Amino acid sequence: MADLKARLQSDLAAAIKARETTRMAALRMALAAITTEEVAGDEARELSDAEVEKVLTREVKKRREAAEAFAGAGRTESAQAERDEGAVLTGYLPEQLDDDELARLVTEAVAEVTEQLGAAPGQRQMGQVMKAANARIAGRAEGGRVAAVVRSHLQN
Structure with missing residues (x-):
């Protein structure tokens, strides 16, 4: 069990x-x-x-x-x-990530996808970046928060 x-x-x-x-x-x-x-x-x-x-x-x-x-x-x-x-x-869930830590993990995910694609990802690659980010975040942040941070990273 x-x-x-x-x-x-x-x-x-x-x-x-x-x-x-x-x-x-x-x-x-x-x-x-x-x-x-x-x-x-x-x-x-x-x-x-x-x-x-x-x-x-x-x-x-x-x-x-x-x-x-x-x-x-x-x-x-x-x-x-x-x-x-x-x-x-x-109280039974892992502690949620703060904004700085979330941004750092998303930046790592963007770098990973950039390496895979050979170019900086855009809005069309948001799914790939989300997949890479969620692998790092592992439930320590709400999906909506993660998507907002990924979206802002991809727009810059």
């Missing part, structure tokens, strides 16, 4: 004993999403820690989007509950 999934399960058991409703709800939903991912496809399989992190990242994004929707509809209590659950799940 993946270490991260086992940690989530043991933390859920502790949250149930301590009657921490927000933590309990967040961990239950995350574990349900992980299980769904494990049984998706032709045959069931055990997810690696990296795959579990991807599922958790997706769940955090869902919580953020739901909180924005609730806030926009004037449902502040529901929005806060979603934010709280997102915060619980964020």
